[in-house]
Amino acid sequence: MSFDTAAAMADAIAEGDKARLHAPPNPWVGALIFRDEVLVGAGHTQAPGESHAEVEALRRAGELARGATMVVTLEPCCHVGRTGPCVEALIEAGVSRVVVGSLDPDPRVAGRGVAALREAGVDVEVGVGLEAVRAQLAPYLWHRVTGRPYVVLKVAATLDGAVAMADGSSQWITGAPARRDAHLLRAQSQAIIVGANTVRLDDPALTARLDDVTLAPLRVVLGTAPERARVRPCWERQGDLGAILDELGEHDVVQVLVEGGAQVASSFLEAGLVNHVVWYAAPAFAGSAGSRGALATLSTPSIDALRRARFTALRRVGEDVRMDLEV
Numbered sequence: 545m546s547f548d549t550a551a552a553m554a555d556a557i558a559e560g561d562k563a564r565l566h567a568p569p570n571p572w573v574g575a576l577i578f579r580d581e582v583l584v585g586a587g588h589t590q591a592p593g594e595s596h597a598e599v600e601a602l603r604r605a606g607e608l609a610r611g612a613t614m615v616v617t618l619e620p621c622c623h624v625g626r627t628g629p630c631v632e633a634l635i636e637a638g639v640s641r642v643v644v645g646s647l648d649p650d651p652r653v654a655g656r657g658v659a660a661l662r663e664a665g666v667d668v669e670v671g672v673g674l675e676a677v678r679a680q681l682a683p684y685l686w687h688r689v690t691g692r693p694y695v696v697l698k699v700a701a702t703l704d705g706a707v708a709m710a711d712g713s714s715q716w717i718t719g720a721p722a723r724r725d726a727h728l729l730r731a732q733s734q735a736i737i738v739g740a741n742t743v744r745l746d747d748p749a750l751t752a753r754l755d756d757v758t759l760a761p762l763r764v765v766l767g768t769a770p771e772r773a774r775v776r777p778c779w780e781r782q783g784d785l786g787a788i789l790d791e792l793g794e795h796d797v798v799q800v801l802v803e804g805g806a807q808v809a810s811s812f813l814e815a816g817l818v819n820h821v822v823w824y825a826a827p828a829f830a831g832s833a834g835s836r837g838a839l840a841t842l843s844t845p846s847i848d849a850l851r852r853a854r855f856t857a858l859r860r861v862g863e864d865v866r867m868d869l870e871v
Contacts, residue, residue, distance in 0.1 A: 547581050549643050552615040553673035555583075556645070557680055560597065560617050563588040565731050565759075569796035571648070571684040573597040575616040577605040577639070584608040596621065598630040602637050610638035617677045619648040619670075622657040631660045641667040645677030649688045679856075683799040686819060692786075692793040693800040695817055697809055697871075698729055700824040701838045707806060710834030712745065721862030722824045727752050729822060731759050733801035735792055738775075739808040740767030749774045750803070762797065764788070766808055785815050810842035813851060813871070821853060821869040824861070 560574030567573075567589040575597035577585035585608070587600025595603070598620050602609050620630035620642070634642065647655055647670060661668050678685060683694035700718045701707050708714040716723065730736060730752035738750065743765055752759040763778035766788075781788050792800055802812050812818050844850055853869035860866075 547578065547613065549615065549669070549672045552576060552578065553617070553643065553645055554676070556615045556617050557673065557676055559586055559588050560680060561588075563590070563597070566591045568592075568684070568734055568798045569687070570596075571618050571681055573616065573618045573681075575601040575614060577601045577609055577612050577614050579605075579608050579612040584612065593627070596627060596630050599627070599633050602633055602639075605637075611640050613641040613643065614639050615643045615672075617645040617673075618681065619644050619646065619653055619655070619657045620661070621648070621650075621653055622660050623652040629657075631657050634661065635664045635666065639666060641669075643672050644668065644670045645673050646671075646681065646685075649685060682819070687793060687798045690793070692789040693735065693797040694819050695789070695800055695802060695812065696729065696733065696820045696822060697802045697812060697818045698726060698822045698824075699804070699809065699838045700726065700826070702826055702828045702830045702835075704829050704831065705838050706830030706835040707804065707838045708836040709830060712836075714746065717828065718824045718826045718864045719862040722826075722864040722866065725861050725866060726822075726824065727754060729801055730761060733761050733799045734797040735762040735764055735800045737764045737766065737788075737800055737802045737808065739805050740765055740769060741807070742803070742805040743769045743773050743775055745805075747774050748803075761801075762792075762795075764792070764800075785812060785817055789817065804838075806836055806838055806840040810839045813839065813842055818871045820856075821867075821871055823867045823869065825865045825867065827863060827865075 556574040556576050560572050563572035570589055570592055573589045575587050585601040585605025587597045589597045598616055622629045622631040642661055658668050686694040731754055736750045750763045763775040765778050765780050768780055769775055769778055853871045856870055857868035
């Protein structure tokens, strides 16, 4: 029976998921080592400054790595950064074959890692599970190619798109499971953007509160936050949204979560700056008499100008539905 590289890559992707919250701005990579088709080592990216996935897998495999096959989601690095080159570690360990999901667009790598391995006599296969790897690492890949963070727009609304009622109340439209899921979105992001009006009305803490930890991504307020707002300290920014994203990208923000309100969400969509939308829909109706729509200021002059997206996932979260869309 031949070695099932596709199944092995799926397992490597799952291993990389373990690094999603602590790896950025580095990629959340997974690496597995197989000897005679038996898994002998697994590793994922550690916190910045610590070991990469390949080195972790090699450490666990020990001498069994010699002559073995490594399956890794992203091209091994070949430059000296906070850690040494993974390519050198693989060559020194005697790995005979490396199966790579995707090349790394980082200019310091960009095919050089694969070339160095092949030059050293290592058999390299590239592109196994490419679509799934690119989906998993989409924020990292986008940041490395554009210099800007990957923009995720989050909306929690009624089925007819309302985010606040006629009296201004909005807490809570969705249930507790959806709110917990949204905190994971915050934890996966290195910055959160809201408008000053949202801060004045809701006074959100904008922290990521998970079961065992509370994380505090960079809080960005478009405008001026009230003096007693819970988001202090924060970045207060005004002006061109693209320039704000450029600045965030320079500060190693790989993914930014846009949480609103309606004007901010509309502005990001209008400017074509949203990569991904996470829309939580509650089984409730508000009507249009005085309620505030999630995209209340977004203008669409004709059906030809309709902004269309592509569903990538649809799942139930408690009593609500989470819809993931590529824009």
